[in-house]
Structure formats: structure tokens, C-alpha cells
Amino acid sequence: MLEIQQDKKTKVAVICPWLKNGQNVAFAGDEKMRESEAEGLVLAMGQEVVLLQTVKLAQIVPKSFFGKGTLERLKNECLEHEAELLVVDMPISAVQQRNLEKILNLKVIDRTAVILEIFGQRAHTKEGKLQVELAHLTYQRGRLVRSWTHLERQRGGGGFLGGPGETQIELDRRHLDDRIVKIKRELEKVRQTRAIQRSARVKVPYPVAALVGYTNAGKSTLFNLITHAQVFAQDMLFATLDPTMRKIKLDKNLDIILSDTVGFISNLPHELVMAFRATLEEVLEADVIVHVIDVSNPDYKEQRDDVLNVLHELGLTKIEFEGRYVEVLNKIDLLSESEKKHLQSKIGTRTAAVSALSGEGINDFLQLLKTKFSPKTEIKTVSLPIDDGKKLAEIYRSAQVIDRRDDGERIFLRIKSPS
Secondary structure (H helix, E strand, O other), rough: OOOOOOOOOOOEEEEEEEEEOOOOOOOOOOOHHHHHHHHHHHHHHOOOEEEEEEEEEEOEOOOOOOHHHHHHHHHHHHHHOOOOEEEEEEOOOHHHHHHHHHHHHOOEEEHHHHHHHHHHOOOOOOOHHHHHHHHHHHHHHOOOOOOHHHHHHOOOOOOOOOEEEHHHOOOOOOOOHHHHHHHHHHHHHHHHHHHHHHHHHHOOOEEEEEEEEEEEEEEEHHHHHHHOOOOOOOOOOOOOOOOOOEEEEEEOOOOEEEEOOOOOOOOOHHHHHHHHHHHHHHHOOOOEEEEEEEEEOOOOHHHHHHHHHHHHHHHOOOHHHHHHEEEEOOOOHHHHHHHHHHOOOOOOOOEEOOOOOOOOHHHHHHHHHHHHOOOOOEEEEEEEEOOOOOHHHHHHHHOOEEEEEEEEEEEEEEEEOOO
């Protein structure tokens, strides 16, 4: 993890490379969205942004990422703004990072490192910490290079192959590999525990609704409003990392479990997608997937597509969406009246427009959940001996009793039950 002082904010220069050939590492949205998200990441890391700009590149320079002219300009601007850290909002190689630090004379990190740092700050449960460490080690392993200063003290083999430091690199790599294997084993135990918990919930049975969405879409605020929980919710990226679950009552005979999960983000580092598989499996196993969308964000359509793409990559087929997918258009309190009217005209049978902050539209959302979870029912009449208390209790537990009468020997019930 980064060595950042928690009692003092680091001054950060944020550079968003924009490749003129359009290969912007699968990033959705325009330049403004790119800058806004990059700035949000640094703010979520708890640091101060003193310089934010998009740098257009014809191509990436293998050794230093940026060309000489751009580097000279960046060096002067970083000095002018007294920047202590440069964040490049794209993945950069270890060689590029090292050369940039030498040329600019300040610490340089990439987008992946920033997200890893945020996740490291947010993780509180044992599982969350394991996932962060796995992602961090995977990232670190790919950055082992032979030019580290401390490696010059040792030579590999007889010194004929590989050059100085080869032995130390192999030792470092072996140490990382051993730790990665150990963490993966522990996470596998977590997955097994989750599977047992899910099977237990099926037996209860409590169906599950999982909140998903772009980071900072308002999932935790919505979760807190509905469940009356006190989940950490702030206007920042990745406010939630560890999954939280609560039981709520949708109707007299309908209890469900609501799950709040980590937020998605465009161009999520591969290491994190794999490391957080255990957390995201909660989404895949959910009976209903609730996609929370910040409709006040001008780029919400691109963010929506980002989330759907990640879900599909994790194995959720488009066919499965038809039966267990709903959308919550959140933050309508930030829209104008004309924007609200336009939005309402687009509301479909699996969509609800809400404000998790004010509570507007929440009843519509809860009704939408009911329609997804409530099975098709039929009304029928059953009779049983008046002394069959066990059967009577089972009927009351599994069905809704509309009417009841008895003639002294038998009980007659009109019930509403699954067809």
C-alpha cells in the first residue's frame, strides 16, 4: 500500500491520458466524465487534487509513457502546483513508473494503485482485507523488475545469465506466490461458507435482493433507508466495500434479505475483478438484482452499461436478466421538474424512480420488489379435522388465510397460496 500520511493531505496532480486513436483502455464516457471520475478516486483516497487535466497522446511511449515535450510541461506544472504525487489515470508499467519518477522527481502511481489504496482503506471484515491483499499482491508481483537498487547486492547463479539481483527477484516472487496461494485458499473457505449460508437461506426460505450499481450511485443510502441500518454512506467513490445484509419485511407473509455490495467502476482493474469474485458471487446468486442508477449524473447511461458489462463478464446471461432484474433510478431529487416528467415517461414494468435521500418513490420501489418476489397465487378452500393443530399451523405459516369457519368437527379455510 502507499505510504500516505493520514493526518495531512497529499497534494496530487491527476493526469488523464486520452489516446487519439480511441484506445482508451475500455473507458466509457467523454473527457469530462473521465476527469470527474479520476478526481473522485483521489478524493475518495482522502487526498487533495491540485492539478487535473486531460493529456491527448498520439501513442504511448514505451519507456516513459509520455513524450519529452509533455513530460517537460508536466514537470513545470507539478512544480508550480507543489504536487507531491502524480496519478496517471491508466495502467502504467513498472518501468514507465520508475522512469516517470526519475524525470518528474515525485512519486507516481497509476489508476490501479489508487483503487487498491481506496479498497485497502475501506476493508474492515477479514474477507474484505483478504481480497484487498490478494489484489495488491497480484498487482505487485507483475511489477518485480531487476533494476531495484537493493537487488544489486546479489547475483543469480554464477552471474552469467540474468544479471545482478536475479536471486532476490526469485525469492521475492516465491514469497509473493506462497502468500497468494494461501490467501486464495482462505478465500475459497469464504466461498464455501457463503454457499452454506445461501443454502441455509434457501431452507428458511428468505429470497435475496442484491443492490448493485456504479460506485456512488446511492446504494448504501437506499439500503439504510429501507432497512434502518447504519451502513457507512457518503458522497464518495467506494464508500462501501464489505457486503452487508439485512432482513426486511415486504408484506405480511413476505420476508426478504437485502444485500448492499461494492460499487462498480469503469475499467475496473482485472486483479480486482478476480479478487472480489467472492463478494460479487452474492450478486450472481441473488434472486433479484436491483441495479441502482444515479440519473442525476449526465453520464448515467454509460455507467449503466459498465455495470451490465461487468455482470455479464462474471457469468450472468442476458436471459437470466429477464426474470430477476430491476432498475432503480435514484437521486431524482436533483432533477428539475421537466427532467422528472421526462424520466417518468420512460418508467417501465421493472423500473422505479426514487430519491434515497428524501424517500420519494420508495413505496413504488418496494411494490416493484413485491411483484418480483410474490409468486403467482390462487384462492382455494381446504378442510381439515378440528384437532389437527399441526396441519393448521402449517397452513397459516405457508399461505394467507382469507376466511375461516368450522362446524364443530372440521375447519374450513379459504386461502391464497402459490399455484
